[in-house]
Each structure stands twice: as C-alpha cells, then as structure tokens.
Amino acid sequence: MYYSAFLRQLTRTVCVFILFNSAVLHAAQNSITNNPISNLNIGLTALFSAGGSTVDNATISDLQAGGHDPAKNGFTVQNVELTMKATVDNYFDAQSNFIFLIDAAGETVVELEEAFLTTRQLDGGLQIKAGQYFTEFGRQNVQHPHSWSFADQPVILSRLFGGDGLRSQGLRLSWLMPTDWFSEFFIGAQNAKGETVSSFLNADGEDVAGYILTDRNARDSSDLLYSARWLNAFDLSDSISINFGISALQGPNASDTDSNTKIIGSDLYIKWQAINSQRGFPFVAWHSEFLQRDYEALNQTDPNHQLLSDSGYFSQILWGFKPGWVVGLRIEDAHSEGDNSSDPTRDDRQRVSANISWYLSEYSKLRIQYNRDEAQHLVDQTADSIWLQLEFNMGSHAAHSF
Numbered sequence: 474m475y476y477s478a479f480l481r482q483l484t485r486t487v488c489v490f491i492l493f494n495s496a497v498l499h500a501a502q503n504s505i506t507n508n509p510i511s512n513l514n515i516g517l518t519a520l521f522s523a524g525g526s527t528v529d530n531a532t533i534s535d536l537q538a539g540g541h542d543p544a545k546n547g548f549t550v551q552n553v554e555l556t557m558k559a560t561v562d563n564y565f566d567a568q569s570n571f572i573f574l575i576d577a578a579g580e581t582v583v584e585l586e587e588a589f590l591t592t593r594q595l596d597g598g599l600q601i602k603a604g605q606y607f608t609e610f611g612r613q614n615v616q617h618p619h620s621w622s623f624a625d626q627p628v629i630l631s632r633l634f635g636g637d638g639l640r641s642q643g644l645r646l647s648w649l650m651p652t653d654w655f656s657e658f659f660i661g662a663q664n665a666k667g668e669t670v671s672s673f674l675n676a677d678g679e680d681v682a683g684y685i686l687t688d689r690n691a692r693d694s695s696d697l698l699y700s701a702r703w704l705n706a707f708d709l710s711d712s713i714s715i716n717f718g719i720s721a722l723q724g725p726n727a728s729d730t731d732s733n734t735k736i737i738g739s740d741l742y743i744k745w746q747a748i749n750s751q752r753g754f755p756f757v758a759w760h761s762e763f764l765q766r767d768y769e770a771l772n773q774t775d776p777n778h779q780l781l782s783d784s785g786y787f788s789q790i791l792w793g794f795k796p797g798w799v800v801g802l803r804i805e806d807a808h809s810e811g812d813n814s815s816d817p818t819r820d821d822r823q824r825v826s827a828n829i830s831w832y833l834s835e836y837s838k839l840r841i842q843y844n845r846d847e848a849q850h851l852v853d854q855t856a857d858s859i860w861l862q863l864e865f866n867m868g869s870h871a872a873h874s875f
Contacts, residue, residue, distance in 0.1 A: 513559040514869035518619040520551040526844075526858035528851070534577060535817035536846050536856060539626030540636030541574065541618040543860045550575040551862075552618040554586070558869070565590045570617065586617075587640065598649035602661075607640040609647075609659045609702045610720040611740045611762050614638050622760070622791055622801055622830075624842045624862045628822055629785030629807045633736060633766050635671030639722075641698065654707035665691060665698040665724040672734045672766060673698055676727040682781055682811070682819060684770040686727040698724035716742040729771035738764040754796045761788040783809045783819060789826075797832045813849070820849035838864040 525546040526533050537544055541552045553573040561567050568591075572584040589604030607615040613630060630638065643663025650656040666674035666689075674696075676686040691697065704718040722736040739762070746756040765784040785807030793799045803826040813819035828842035840862040847855050 513557065516556045516866060516868035517554065518556070518617075518864065518866045519553045520618055520862065520864050522549045522551055522624060522860050522862045523547065524858065524860035526856055528856045530577065532851065532856070533858070535850065536844075536848070536858070537625055538628070538631035538636055538818070540638075542625035542631075542636075543858075543862075544577040549577075551624075554617060554619065556869070560593075561590070564593055566593060567591075584637070586637075598651065600647045600649075602645040602647070603643075605640065605642050606645070607638055608661065608663065608698075608700050608722070609645065610634075610639060610700060610722060610736075611738050611764070612716070612718065612742055612760065613740075613762060619864055619866075622789060622799075623803055623826055623828060624840060624860045625826075625844075627762070627787040627803075628805050628824055629762075629764050629787060632783060632785070632807055632818055633672055633764055635669060635675070637669045640669045641665070641667060643698070645700075654705060656703075656705045659700070659702040659704075661700045662694075663698045663700070665696060670698060670724070672722075672726065672736060672768065673724045674727050681728060681768065682770060682809075682813065682816065684728045687729065689725065689727050689730060691725070696725045698722065712748050713743065713745050715744075716740075726768060728769065732769040732771040734766065734768050736764060736766045738762060752796045754793045754798075756791075756793040758791045758793075759788075760790075762786060781809065781811070781819075783807070785822075799830045799832070801828045801830070802826070815850055817848065817850045822849070823847045836866040838862075840864075 520541070522543040524543055526536070528536070530545045533545055543549045543551065551574065555571040555573075556568070558568045559566070567589070569588040570586040572582075572586045574582050576582055585605060587604070587606050589602055589606040592601045595601065609615055613621075613627060614634060626636075626638070641663040643661055645659060645661030647657055647659045650658065664670070668675055674689055674691070676688045680686060700720070700722050702718060702720040704716065706714065706716045708714050718740045720738045720740070722734070724734060726732050726734040740760075742758070742760045744756060744758040746753065750756070763784070763786040765782065768781040768783070770779050770781050785805070787803060787805040789801060789803035791799050791801045803824075805824040805826075806822070808821045809819040814821075824847070825845045826842055828840055830838060830840040832838045842860045842862065844858040844860070845855070846858070
C-alpha cells in the first residue's frame with residue numbers, strides 16, 4: 474500500500490517535471506528565434522602529440538620554436554582551442570578564439586588568440602575587421618594549428634613571427650576588386666608591441682644578434698605595424714586552381730628609438746582535384762612561401778649599426794590518395810647574413826618533414842610525422858624526430874579554407 478502511493482506520487486512528480494521543462498524549452502526556443510545571436514556556434518578543437526628526438530628537451534625547444542609545436546620528448550598538449558562565432562546583428566559578424574595549452578615546463582597557458590568583428594554590409598566590395606586578429610600575411614600565418622598540414626610551424630615563420638604567429642590588436646580594410654577573377658587587397662594597422670609581434674617592439678629576448686633590445690613604446694601613428702596583402706585566385710582548368718599572394722609589413726623594432734623592420738613575402742598555392750572526386754579525394758596540393766626580413770639593428774651602445782637580413786622558405790606538397798588519407802612532404806630552409814652559427818634563431822637551418830594523416834572523420838584525425846633537421850647550432854649538425862599527433866573536435870567545426 475505504501476509503495477503504491479509512493480509510485481503514484483513519483484509518477485505525478487515526473488509528469489509535472491516533464492511538462493514544466495517542455496514549457497521552459499519552448500519559451501527558450503521562441504526567445505532564441507527572435508534573438509539576433511541565435512546562430513551562436515561554439516566548438517572545441519584539441520591537439521595532442523607524443524614522440525621524441527635524438528636531442529634533449531632543451532635542444533628540442535630551439536628546433537621546435539613554434540608555440541604549438543611538439544615541444545619535448547614524451548607527451549605535449551599542443552593546443553586546445555575554444556571557438557565562438559555568431560552574427561551580432563545586421564552590421565557585424567564576430568569571432569573569438571581562446572587557447573589553452575601546457576608548456577614544456579608543465580605550466581598551463583591561457584591566451585586570447587583572436588576576438589574581432591567584421592562588417593557585413595559595406596558597399597563596393599569593402600570589409601572592415603577590428604579587434605585582436607592574425608595579420609593577413611601569406612597563407613599559413615592566419616591558419617589555426619588544427620588547420621595545419623604538418624604537426625609543427627614552419628621554421629621561417631617561427632623566426633620572423635614568433636611562436637604564436639603574427640597577431641595583434643588593430644584595424645584592417647579589405648577590398649574585393651571588380652575583376653574577372655578573384656582579387657582581394659588588404660591593408661591594416663596594428664599595435665607593434667607584444668610577444669606576438671616578435672620582429673617589432675617585442676623586448677622579451679635579451680638581444681638580437683648581440684644588439685640589446687629596449688622597452689620601446691609607441692609614440693604616434695608612425696610606431697604602429699602596417700601591413701598590406703594582395704591575393705589573386707583563378708582556375709587554370711576544371712580540376713586545377715591557383716592562389717597567388719604578395720605581402721608586406723613595416724613597423725618599429727626594439728633595438729633603438731628610431732629603428733624599423735620590413736618584411737616582404739610571396740605565397741603560391743596550387744591544387745588539383747579530380748572532377749569525379751569522392752569527398753574531395755583524390756587531390757594534390759602544393760603550397761610554398763618565401764619571406765625576407767630587414768631588421769635595423771641600431772643600438773646606442775654599438776657604433777657599428779647594421780641591417781640584419783633573414784630569409785627563408787618552405788614548400789610542401791600533399792597527396793590525398795584516397796578518402797581520409799593524405800601523405801605530405803615539406804622542405805624548408807632559413808638563413809641569415811653574417812656569422813650566426815651559435816644562434817639557434819638566426820643560424821643556417823634546413824628541415825625535411827614527411828607525414829601521413831588519417832582523417833577518421835571531420836571530427837578526428839591521426840598523424841605521424843618524421844623530421845630531419847640540419848642546423849649549425851647542433852653539436853652533431855643533425856637531429857631526427859618522430860611525432861604522433863591526435864586531433865578531435867566537439868561542437869561546431871568550421872570548414873578549413875581552400
């Protein structure tokens with residue numbers, strides 16, 4: 474008798490709970506329908522790696538200079554990225570990217586990687602971006618680590634743009650030109666100070682090629698970082714497409730009160746994809762970039778002022794030979810003028826990388842990669858490394874750029 478009454482009361486309670494929650498859910502759905510941010514997309518992407526090298530951890534940190542590279546013998550949390558995207562209203566779209574990682578010392582790092590608005594309704598093919606964002610320079614710099622075709626950042630980008638890529642706070646204007654082919658021009662201004670603008674007003678390091686850096690602040694508009702990029706894309710045939718871009722940067726650096734840095738670059742991307750493809754396979758994609766930096770090393774304590782020149786390239790080819798399977802090969806070279814044999818940030822350096830990636834679905838991937846490094850600062854001049862990488866995605870997963 475007691476149990477029968479208890480069951481009847483429990484049944485009534487459950488029914489009331491279900492009806493109440495149904496009403497709340499219905500009201501919430503109606504509210505979201507009338508809310509301009511109802512299209513909020515949230516996703517999380519995580520990258521982990523495991524592996525090792527023939528050199529110790531201290532030397533690996535010089536070889537793997539990217540902030541999201543496999544950083545040590547053993548396991549690495551390369552990048553855990555929380556992304557939020559939405560249409561704010563009729564005038565703006567918005568995006569934010571928050572980064573979590575564990576560095577080589579085992580410390581947790583949290584970063585605001587990007588947070589910016591882009592306009593929706595400007596006439597004449599114009600668009601404005603404002604906030605914290607990756608600078609449009611070349612093809613690779615604007616890509617997040619989960620979009621990379623290899624487990625680590627190219628050497629020349631780590632040298633010129635720092636471990637986290639070139640990004641800062643600022644304003645950018647783009648113009649989609651009225652041409653018969655895709656042609657877009659970008660021009661922008663950003664703050665030149667901080668650890669993510671390492672070729673400019675970043676004084677974190679003690680020196681550059683022996684020139685002591687100073688804690689220099691921006692005084693006026695001439696001390697901002699200015700960027701320009703011109704991107705063109707067109708189809709060579711029904712199965713072959715090509716992208717070609719040129720980029721330029723100019724801004725102050727931290728070696729003296731009136732010293733500047735200039736960086737120029739070019740990038741080429743060609744992709745063949747079978748007309749009768751299955752999920753985008755088979756395909757062959759070739760991506761190459763060349764960069765050169767002229768760094769004015771003007772130090773009040775050194776009468777011998779000089780222009781430090783650094784240049785390099787990377788060229789990589791990917792073959793998607795069957796759905797979900799991609800083989801990659803990358804060749805890199807970086808060097809600087811002068812005797813820099815003991816400086817891991819400016820010595821002569823070459824790297825060859827080979828990998829194979831298995832995309833189990835659009836939400837997970839496995840990759841194994843082999844690196845062969847040759848660098849002047851290495852005791853034996855060479856190092857061999859193997860990295861196994863795992864990626865998974867939860868929630869909204871943004872499509873990778875072409």
